Amino acid sequence: MSMIVDMLPLRVRYSDTDQMGTFYNSRPLEWFECARTELIRSKMGMSYAELEAKGFYLPVVEAHLEFHSGARYDDLLEITSKASFSSRARLHFDMLVTHSGSGKVCVRGFTVHAFTNRQGRPVRPPEWFCELFEAAALRNTAPPAES
Amino acid sequence: MSMIVDMLPLRVRYSDTDQMGTFYNSRPLEWFECARTELIRSKMGMSYAELEAKGFYLPVVEAHLEFHSGARYDDLLEITSKASFSSRARLHFDMLVTHSGSGKVCVRGFTVHAFTNRQGRPVRPPEWFCELFEAAALRNTAPPAES
Amino acid sequence: MSMIVDMLPLRVRYSDTDQMGTFYNSRPLEWFECARTELIRSKMGMSYAELEAKGFYLPVVEAHLEFHSGARYDDLLEITSKASFSSRARLHFDMLVTHSGSGKVCVRGFTVHAFTNRQGRPVRPPEWFCELFEAAALRNTAPPAES
Amino acid sequence: MSMIVDMLPLRVRYSDTDQMGTFYNSRPLEWFECARTELIRSKMGMSYAELEAKGFYLPVVEAHLEFHSGARYDDLLEITSKASFSSRARLHFDMLVTHSGSGKVCVRGFTVHAFTNRQGRPVRPPEWFCELFEAAALRNTAPPAES
Numbered sequence: 001m002s003m004i005v006d007m008l009p010l011r012v013r014y015s016d017t018d019q020m021g022t023f024y025n026s027r028p029l030e031w032f033e034c035a036r037t038e039l040i041r042s043k044m045g046m047s048y049a050e051l052e053a054k055g056f057y058l059p060v061v062e063a064h065l066e067f068h069s070g071a072r073y074d075d076l077l078e079i080t081s082k083a084s085f086s087s088r089a090r091l092h093f094d095m096l097v098t099h100s101g102s103g104k105v106c107v108r109g110f111t112v113h114a115f116t117n118r119q120g121r122p123v124r125p126p127e128w129f130c131e132l133f134e135a136a137a138l139r140n141t142a143p144p145a146e147s
Numbered sequence: 148m149s150m151i152v153d154m155l156p157l158r159v160r161y162s163d164t165d166q167m168g169t170f171y172n173s174r175p176l177e178w179f180e181c182a183r184t185e186l187i188r189s190k191m192g193m194s195y196a197e198l199e200a201k202g203f204y205l206p207v208v209e210a211h212l213e214f215h216s217g218a219r220y221d222d223l224l225e226i227t228s229k230a231s232f233s234s235r236a237r238l239h240f241d242m243l244v245t246h247s248g249s250g251k252v253c254v255r256g257f258t259v260h261a262f263t264n265r266q267g268r269p270v271r272p273p274e275w276f277c278e279l280f281e282a283a284a285l286r287n288t289a290p291p292a293e294s
Numbered sequence: 295m296s297m298i299v300d301m302l303p304l305r306v307r308y309s310d311t312d313q314m315g316t317f318y319n320s321r322p323l324e325w326f327e328c329a330r331t332e333l334i335r336s337k338m339g340m341s342y343a344e345l346e347a348k349g350f351y352l353p354v355v356e357a358h359l360e361f362h363s364g365a366r367y368d369d370l371l372e373i374t375s376k377a378s379f380s381s382r383a384r385l386h387f388d389m390l391v392t393h394s395g396s397g398k399v400c401v402r403g404f405t406v407h408a409f410t411n412r413q414g415r416p417v418r419p420p421e422w423f424c425e426l427f428e429a430a431a432l433r434n435t436a437p438p439a440e441s
Numbered sequence: 442m443s444m445i446v447d448m449l450p451l452r453v454r455y456s457d458t459d460q461m462g463t464f465y466n467s468r469p470l471e472w473f474e475c476a477r478t479e480l481i482r483s484k485m486g487m488s489y490a491e492l493e494a495k496g497f498y499l500p501v502v503e504a505h506l507e508f509h510s511g512a513r514y515d516d517l518l519e520i521t522s523k524a525s526f527s528s529r530a531r532l533h534f535d536m537l538v539t540h541s542g543s544g545k546v547c548v549r550g551f552t553v554h555a556f557t558n559r560q561g562r563p564v565r566p567p568e569w570f571c572e573l574f575e576a577a578a579l580r581n582t583a584p585p586a587e588s
Contacts, residue, residue, distance in 0.1 A: 029320035173470035
């Protein structure tokens with residue numbers, strides 16, 4: 001299965017915290033979105049904004065979160081995302097949030113995305129997107145060239 | 148000056164709090180929006196959604212906040228809003244957030260709104276809106292009928 | 295299995311929307327929190343704030359969301375929550391968000407909560423909480439009295 | 442007057458947008474917080490988290506926002522912050538949000554912060570903080586060394 005892997009460093013904002021002293025439980029979904037945005041930009045060489053400009057949308061149709069440990073304001077986290085097609089028209093992002101340095105797991109989860117048009121109707125992913133995806137997946141898994 | 152006054156009771160959500168134990172400083176702007184929505188609905192007999200459906204938008208062009216006291220999760224607040232035209236094409240909402248019961252002031256502030264079209268260009272407020280506003284202001288300040 | 299059912303009407307705020315025109319995907323987790331708060335208050339006769347004041351916390355340890363249809367600014371939704379113990383020390387909230395009136399399903403999901411102390415360590419749910427829960431569940435499922 | 446200037450590049454998140462297609466009006470207050478955090482870290486050589494760990498807090502007591510132009514999802518912005526003491530115990534942050542590249546002004550504003558203890562009572566800023574501030578301000582305004 002073709003897969004693209006990326007990692008985004010991200011700091012916990014004060015606005016992410018709640019009175020329990022850790023991040024509020026909905027914030028990881030916002031972090032996942034940041035990680036998806038950067039995976040598409042840095043690995044596929046396009047931006048999600050361009051995809052939308054061309055009339056294709058990737059709304060979340062399913063999301064899952066498991067909370068393993070807290071994180072405090074200003075903690076540096078690493079959001080690792082693994083993108084793959086779970087079916088012909090569904091993108092799946094496997095997500096892992098860890099504490100930078102210790103590697104301690106903070107959140108595990110995933111999101112599933114449908115391809116839709118501007119009106120929200122399911123459509124086939126455009127051919128050029130699939131080709132960019134495959135090319136990125138190939139680069140991503142290629143063994144590093146000998147130096 | 149014509150003015151419409153309304154009050155919205157509102158509870159502090161857990162998601163409103165931050166690690167200081169009070170609401171995060173940006174939340175009152177969301178509460179102000181809730182109060183404007185309900186003022187327009189309950190006093191003007193229309194919804195802001197309808198205004199947008201007719202192609203008129205009221206983006207915030209200026210906002211001010213003064214923080215007088217904190218509020219905790221689940222505290223019941225009262226958001227008092229006073230709407231008036233500060234010029235021919237600017238709506239001004241004077242806002243006061245108090246603790247229900249004690250009346251202790253929590254936040255004072257205001258927002259100023261321009262009338263724009265869908266593209267964000269300034270437009271004159273539609274005549275029917277101004278008429279609804281004036282009628283609401285008259286009802287609002289009328290002395291209560293004798294019983 | 296003992297279960298408490300509650301329903302919270304809730305309007306989509308402007309701040310809930312994103313540029314796709316529907317609510318942003320993390321917002322239902324905030325709505326779920328509002329629904330839990332009101333279920334505990336209205337059915338168990340206590341507030342979650344009191345539970346925390348007594349040193350017990352109910353952090354989310356798992357959350358799941360399925361997105362079935364969008365909802366627009368100012369839409370009136372109904373958040374139905376069903377609370378039950380999924381184990382001796384885990385509370386499970388089954389969640390359903392529907393459009394008021396049409397009943398159209400908007401979001402399905404659940405959250406699982408652990409009992410912890412202020413330091414985040416797992417603890418047994420206090421006896422008095424379990425008793426309040428059982429009493430509420432009994433009232434909740436009792437056939438309505440004949441009139 | 443001693444002043445520290447810093448600039449933070451920041452991308453508009455999808456979660457920052459609303460159905461008008463630009464950022465929701467409360468988001469700049471969250472961006473301001475990110476900029477303050479990084480100014481303190483990069484210019485003063487400490488973190489705001491450390492300040493809180495030592496028992497000092499800097500809650501916002503006043504905030505002002507002027508909205509000059511919109512910004513879309515994924516737009517790259519520059520948040521310029523200028524910190525100064527507006528009185529013996531009040532920190533003032535002058536804020537400017539511009540579009541990266543064009544330099545077009547997006548938002549102007551400011552926040553005013555009091556020094557308080559953990560209980561929220563006003564306190565004098567600690568001497569060591571003032572010294573770090575002065576040293577940073579001196580470095581900040583020093584003419585660049587000849588190369």
